[in-house]
Amino acid sequence: MAAGPEGAPAKGGTLVYLEQQPHTNLYPPAGGFYPNGGILNQITDKLTYQNPKTLEIEPWIAESWTVNADATEYTFKIRKGVTFSDGTPLDAAAVAKNYDTFGRGNKELKLPISEVINNYERSEVIDPQTVKFTFRKPSPGFLQGTSVIGSGLVSLKTLALPYEALGDATKIIGSGPFVVASETLGRELTLKARPDYNWGPTKLEHQGRAYLDEIKYIVTPEDSVRIGALVAGQADVIRQIQAYDEKQVEDEGYLIYTPSTRGVNNSVVFRPDNPLVSDVRVRRGLLHATNTDEIVSTLFSAHYPKASSIIARTALGYVDLSSKLSYDIEKATQLLDDAGWKVGANGRRQKDGRTLELSAYESLPQPQNKETLQLVAQQWEKIGVKLNVLTADSGSAIVNNLDPAKAPVSPAMVGRADPDVIKSQYYPTNRNVLLQKGGNSDKVQSFVDERLNALLDQLASEPDRAKRLAVAGDVQNYVIDQAYAIPIFEEPQAFAAAPYVKGVAFEAVGRPSFYSTWLAPRR
Amino acid sequence: MSRYVIGRIGQAALVLWAAFTVSFVLLQALPGDAILIKFLNPELGLGPEQIAEIRASYAADSPLWMQYFTTATNFLTGHFGYSIHAGVPVGDLLLANLPPTLWLATLGFLLSLVLAVTLAALSALSPFSWLRSFIQSIPALFISTPVFWLGILLIQVFSFQLRLIPVINPGPWEALILPVVTLAVPISAPLAQILMRNIDHVLTEPFVAVARAKGASHRWVLSKHVAKNAVLPTLTIGGILFGELLAGAVVTEAVFGLNGIGGLTQRSVGDQDIAVLQAIVVFSATAFVLINLTVDLLYPVFDPRLRVRQGALA
Numbered sequence: 001m002a003a004g005p006e007g008a009p010a011k012g013g014t015l016v017y018l019e020q021q022p023h024t025n026l027y028p029p030a031g032g033f034y035p036n037g038g039i040l041n042q043i044t045d046k047l048t049y050q051n052p053k054t055l056e057i058e059p060w061i062a063e064s065w066t067v068n069a070d071a072t073e074y075t076f077k078i079r080k081g082v083t084f085s086d087g088t089p090l091d092a093a094a095v096a097k098n099y100d101t102f103g104r105g106n107k108e109l110k111l112p113i114s115e116v117i118n119n120y121e122r123s124e125v126i127d128p129q130t131v132k133f134t135f136r137k138p139s140p141g142f143l144q145g146t147s148v149i150g151s152g153l154v155s156l157k158t159l160a161l162p163y164e165a166l167g168d169a170t171k172i173i174g175s176g177p178f179v180v181a182s183e184t185l186g187r188e189l190t191l192k193a194r195p196d197y198n199w200g201p202t203k204l205e206h207q208g209r210a211y212l213d214e215i216k217y218i219v220t221p222e223d224s225v226r227i228g229a230l231v232a233g234q235a236d237v238i239r240q241i242q243a244y245d246e247k248q249v250e251d252e253g254y255l256i257y258t259p260s261t262r263g264v265n266n267s268v269v270f271r272p273d274n275p276l277v278s279d280v281r282v283r284r285g286l287l288h289a290t291n292t293d294e295i296v297s298t299l300f301s302a303h304y305p306k307a308s309s310i311i312a313r314t315a316l317g318y319v320d321l322s323s324k325l326s327y328d329i330e331k332a333t334q335l336l337d338d339a340g341w342k343v344g345a346n347g348r349r350q351k352d353g354r355t356l357e358l359s360a361y362e363s364l365p366q367p368q369n370k371e372t373l374q375l376v377a378q379q380w381e382k383i384g385v386k387l388n389v390l391t392a393d394s395g396s397a398i399v400n401n402l403d404p405a406k407a408p409v410s411p412a413m414v415g416r417a418d419p420d421v422i423k424s425q426y427y428p429t430n431r432n433v434l435l436q437k438g439g440n441s442d443k444v445q446s447f448v449d450e451r452l453n454a455l456l457d458q459l460a461s462e463p464d465r466a467k468r469l470a471v472a473g474d475v476q477n478y479v480i481d482q483a484y485a486i487p488i489f490e491e492p493q494a495f496a497a498a499p500y501v502k503g504v505a506f507e508a509v510g511r512p513s514f515y516s517t518w519l520a521p522r523r
Numbered sequence: 524m525s526r527y528v529i530g531r532i533g534q535a536a537l538v539l540w541a542a543f544t545v546s547f548v549l550l551q552a553l554p555g556d557a558i559l560i561k562f563l564n565p566e567l568g569l570g571p572e573q574i575a576e577i578r579a580s581y582a583a584d585s586p587l588w589m590q591y592f593t594t595a596t597n598f599l600t601g602h603f604g605y606s607i608h609a610g611v612p613v614g615d616l617l618l619a620n621l622p623p624t625l626w627l628a629t630l631g632f633l634l635s636l637v638l639a640v641t642l643a644a645l646s647a648l649s650p651f652s653w654l655r656s657f658i659q660s661i662p663a664l665f666i667s668t669p670v671f672w673l674g675i676l677l678i679q680v681f682s683f684q685l686r687l688i689p690v691i692n693p694g695p696w697e698a699l700i701l702p703v704v705t706l707a708v709p710i711s712a713p714l715a716q717i718l719m720r721n722i723d724h725v726l727t728e729p730f731v732a733v734a735r736a737k738g739a740s741h742r743w744v745l746s747k748h749v750a751k752n753a754v755l756p757t758l759t760i761g762g763i764l765f766g767e768l769l770a771g772a773v774v775t776e777a778v779f780g781l782n783g784i785g786g787l788t789q790r791s792v793g794d795q796d797i798a799v800l801q802a803i804v805v806f807s808a809t810a811f812v813l814i815n816l817t818v819d820l821l822y823p824v825f826d827p828r829l830r831v832r833q834g835a836l837a
Contacts, residue, residue, distance in 0.1 A: 016691060022790070024561075025610030105573065110580050112562070112569055167610020185611060185619040186790070187782035218691055220780035224675055225690060232683040234691040395555025395795045429572075440574065 009206075009503065009518040014214040017512075018226045018238040022186040022219045027166045029102055029114035031149035032415075034365075034493065037511040038239065042191055042215065043085075044152025044174035047076055047095065049201035050144060050508040052259070055316055055417050057143050059202045061090060061153060061175070071138040071463035076146075078129045082199045084155035085179045092131040096123035098153050099133060110163035115424060116145035116416070118460055138461040140468055141420035148416065149511055152176075175199070177210040177515045189217040200515060211503070211518035230254060230496055236519070237497040237504065237512070242367060243301040249496045258303035258492035259506035261415030262315045264425045265307040265487040266366060268376060269412045271404035271435040272484070273447035276356060283483035285335035289383045290486050291327040295375050299368050300489060307487035309476050310422070314490070317419040317472030324480050325487065332383050341384075349384040357386040360409040361397045369411050372488065402441040413491050417508040419472040423456040426479070434484055452478060498522075531819055535812040542808035543598065543801070547591055550797045557607040557796045558583050581607070598805065604798035608791070613802045616787060621806075624783035627775065628768045630699060631706035632761075638707060639714035639757075647722050647745055659719055666712035670771050674705040674778035690779060702779045706771045710764055717760050721753035728752075755826060762818040765811055 023035040031040040049060040062076040082090040103120030105113035113120075119137040126132055135142065145151060155173035158166070165171055169180045169189055177200065178191040193210040200207055218235070220226045226238045227245055231252045241249065246256050268290070270277045277283055296306045305313070308322040341349035341356050349356040362370040370389060377387035387409060392400065400406040412433045414425050424430045428439035428448070436453070437444045455475045462468040479485055493510035503516040558581055562574050569577075578584055597604060603613035646658040681701060682690045688697050725731065726749060734744050772785030784803060791799040823829045 018691065022609070024608055027610075107576065107580065110577065112573055112577060115569070164605040164607075164610055164612070167606065167608075168615070184782055185609070185616060186787065187619070187780070216692070218780065220691070221786075222675070222778050222780065225678055225778065225780065228679060228683040229691045232686060234682070234689050393553070393795070394560045394793055395553050398560055399555045 009211050009516075010520060011211050011518070012213050013519040014216055015212050015237060015501070015514060015517060015519065016216050016218065016235045017514075018220045018229060018235045019217050020219075020221055020223075020226070020240040023167075023169065023189070025163065025167045026169055026172045027111060027163060028152040028154060029112065029116075029150040031152060031511075032115075034239065034511070037149045039169060039180075039189065039191075039217065040149055040152050040172070040174075041176075041507060041511045041513055042178040042515070043172060043176040043180060044154060045082075045090075045176050045199065046148070046151050046153065047146035048143065049203070050147040050417060051203070052506060052508045055262075055508060057147055060147075061095070061199065062146070063202075065143070067143065067463075069463065071140040071142070071461075072135045073132060074135075074142060075126070075130065075132045078131065079199055080129060082175055083196075084173050084175045085194060086155050086157060086173045088155055088157070090153060090175045091128050092125045093128070094156060095131045095153060096125050097156055097159060098151075099123055099131075101159050102151060103133075106159075109161070111159075112163075114145075114150050115430070116148050116150050116418075116420070117142065118420070138463045140463050140465070141418050141460060144418040144420070147508070149507065149509075178215060181214075187219055191215040191217070204516070206503075206516040210515050212514060215514055227496070230498065233498070233522075235498075236501050237495060239493070239495050239512070241494045241496045243299065243304060243494075246301050246303070246494075246496075253499055255497050255499060255501075256303065257495040257497060257504060257506070259495075259510035260312055260314045261413075261491050261493060261510045262312050262417040262508060263415035263421045264311055264413055265309070266372075266413040266489050266491040267307070267310060267411070267485045267487045268360070268373070269410050269433045269485045270483070271408050271410065271447070272449075273404035273435055273437070273444045274408035276354070276358060277408050278447070279339045280482055281335045281339035282341065282356070285332045285339065285383070286380060286385065287332075287480075287483045287486045288326065288328045288335065289332035289380055289385070290376055290488075291379050292325070292486075292488050293327065294379070295372055296489050298375060299371050303492050303494065304367075304489045307489050310479050310485050310487050311419075311472075311476065312490040315419075315421070316417060317469040317476075319473040319476050321476060321480050324477075329383065336383060336385070343384045347384055348386060355386070356384070357388070358408045359388040359390055359406065360411065361390050361392060361401050361407055363411040364394075366411055366413060367491070367494070373411065376486075402435065403443040404435045404441075404445075404447070405443065412485070415491070415509040419459055419468060422472065422475050423460045426452060426475075426484075427456045427460075428453065449482070452482075452484075528820070531816055535816055538812050539805065539808050543595065543805055544591075546801060546804040547594065550795070550800055551587060551590075553795060555795060556583065557794055557798075560794050561607050594801065598801075603802040606791070606796050606799045608794040608796045608799075613798050616799060617784075617802060617806065620782055620784050620787045623781055624769075624772055624776075624785060626699060627702055627706060627772055627781065627783060628765075630703045631710060631768060631771070632764070634703055634707035635711035635714060635764075636761075638711035639718055642711070642715040643718035643722060643753075644745075646719050647749075648742070662712035662715045662719075665708050665715075668708060670705060670709055670774040671778050673708060674701070674775055677701045677705060678778070698779075698781070702775045702781060705778070706768065706775050709771060710767055713760055713764065713767075714757060717757050718753055721756055722749055725749045725752045751825070755822070758818050758821060758825070762811075762815045765814050766807075769807060 019035050021035045023039055031037045045061050047062040049058045051058055063079050065076045067074050078092050100123050102114040103117045105111055119135045119139050121134045121136045124132045158173045169183045177197045179194050181190045181192040183189045192214050197209045229235045230238050270283050272278045292306050308320050311318050341351045344350040360373055373389040380387050425433055428436040432439035435441050435444050436448050459471045497504055500520040500522050502518050502520050505513045562569050562577055606613055646655050649655045678690055681687050734748055773789050776783040776786040788803050
């Protein structure tokens with residue numbers, strides 16, 4: 001977003017940014033957590049830049065690149081003259097070391113591997129400005145993987161630190177337009193612009209140093225205080241505003257930004273290992289009993305589009321599956337009747353002496369997740385199915401959510417603007433939301449879907465772009481045909497900003513970028 | 524006297540050890556742990572082998588007794604370990620969060636004392652019984668005011684409407700005004716109640732009648748005879764109220780977005796960040812023990828009768 005009709009961008013000033021939660025560990029692959037991403041996106045640069053509008057990959061720290069035919073070798077030409085804020089050069093050797101760490105992890109330093117880098121084998125420094133990466137298997141998602149928050153490049157000094165030291169933001173040395181100047185742990189973080197920064201994404205209109213002098217991040221957990229402070233002029237941008245607060249902010253003339261997370265939609269998924277939901281007719285019945293229109297209109301706003309596939313319509317490889325996702329109570333009743341679940345004396349569906357009673361644990365990071373699940377429970381109640389919405393401390397919730405017997409239903413979502421995101425979500429050795437055997441849960445008896453896994457493998461390794469997007473379509477169709485997931489809405493990240501804050505931009509999955517942000521005079 | 528002190532200190536050490544051990548056992552008994560919460564969290568998307576490696580590198584699955592002794596030894600030598608969630612040493616977290624909480628708690632406690640004494644004095648001096656019973660009902664109102672509601676109300680009125688004190692980016696003293704008031708109001712209530720009840724009680728004692736018979740004024744009786752006697756039980760309650768202060772700080776810090784032990788505790792409980800919680804429990808127990816020890820040692824200073832009894836026992 002450029003200056004446009006507002007005139008030339010004003011330089012200088014401090015942006016006050018209110019964050020809901022303190023950041024956690026700032027090891028770049030942990031940048032998926034929004035508070036972390038909001039900081040890392042200002043202080044680190046990436047090899048490539050994903051244009052948030054077109055989703056095309058554009059040059060940034062890499063001037064150019066070549067990929068071999070089966071996507072097992074990537075060669076990047078690194079821009080000259082780029083330095084980290086500690087003065088060390090960001091050259092091919094530094095890039096190689098970053099990716100060796102992100103791609104393989106580092107056991108001594110306890111650094112885990114990055115979710116976005118699959119099948120990484122090794123790096124090779126060809127000359128000071130050229131680096132080549134080799135993969136064990138085709139990795140067509142890698143190019144996009146070099147553009148994400150989790151692939152922020154950091155100085156060798158940062159990479160030499162153990163994982164336990166990376167929660168201190170001042171230790172994260174990047175090459176980005178801002179540098180961490182000071183931090184009060186859990187409370188406040190000050191970023192200062194780097195005056196010599198001159199290597200922003202090549203195709204961006206704004207080049208050179210950032211317009212702002214300083215960004216102040218202040219952790220303000222209470223929703224009403226963040227909103228009140230914004231409207232009272234004590235803050236300029238706030239993160240996390242619930243749909244029901246949007247009107248109050250807009251009425252005061254303030255702006256709501258809801259960039260899409262462009263990944264797997266906010267959904268409810270089933271764990272077919274649990275015999276109650278192992279029958280596809282039961283799952284399909286529940287899918288047709290779910291009225292997503294009602295959920296979106298009751299709990300959310302126009303910024304939360306109703307889902308029409310398992311991924312967002314702005315995601316790569318999206319196919320429209322609305323016709324398979326209709327709300328149809330009669331069909332739902334029919335499907336459950338066919339599956340042998342008959343309505344008993346108490347109004348609940350029963351079969352062989354068992355009642356169709358399911359449970360799901362609330363997911364705290366998702367917007368109004370408890371309310372969403374409770375509304376789903378009300379809708380399912382109409383066809384005689386009970387859904388218990390459970391809340392627990394994080395430990396119990398995580399442990400129980402890995403047990404298909406205790407959590408046959410679960411909320412799920414993940415953001416990333418590459419079809420690889422679908423594999424991340426469903427593959428047993430990744431996030432494994434369906435709880436297949438061989439993944440992160442030892443409570444699973446037998447459930448494995450070889451067909452799904454084969455499709456996901458193909459998705460992650462098909463080098464031909466057109467074929468890969470076709471596979472992405474196949475996966476979406478398959479997941480919905482099996483009714484493994486009930487997509488609900490396309491989850492945005494919600495921010496609010498004062499009208500004088502110009503040039504607020506977001507990267508492809510909704511993390512703010514303040515590189516081109518500037519402050520117009522307040523009126 | 525010295526035997527009394529040594530006994531008290533011995534008890535204090537025992538309490539600290541028990542607090543450490545019980546909290547260790549309870550934290551271990553919880554389902555899941557910080558490593559699980561941190562690394563199974565979908566934001567990292569790690570596979571099972573990677574999580575197993577991480578667990579091994581943190582020695583998370585070594586026998587409990589071994590973890591207990593390692594942790595205890597580390598604590599005794601001042602090593603509190605690392606916060607798995609925040610990715611920083613626990614010592615750094617305490618250092619960043621302790622001073623603000625101490626300021627908040629101290630000032631909150633002082634203000635609550637002022638409030639309590641003012642209320643008690645007003646009630647004792649009020650000439651009408653209806654005014655008296657009105658003043659005496661104020662603590663009940665104070666104690667039933669939810670802290671988060673009061674905090675948000677104060678912010679809305681003084682910061683957002685009247686714009687007197689900014690909540691965001693305030694100066695060091697400005698930052699404390701509203702939180703201290705928020706914290707002091709509910710804390711002052713039990714203090715005021717006890718003070719009022721004691722004043723009423725002491726006023727019925729024979730020595731007060733004697734003083735009155737000698738021609739002392741109501742004011743003089745109150746300040747010279749009643750106040751000193753009424754303050755003793757308040758001292759005990761003051762020690763116990765420290766716990767209330769910490770509990771109040773959790774909410775106050777969350778509402779005002781202040782750095783502090785309260786907010787740290789809340790987050791660490793959510794993440795089961797055991798190293799941090801263990802350190803907080805030991806710190807709180809130490810503070811509790813020290814305050815109660817001080818109170819116990821102050822008793823004989825305030826009350827000569829106790830001094831005599833100690834002497835007789837020695």
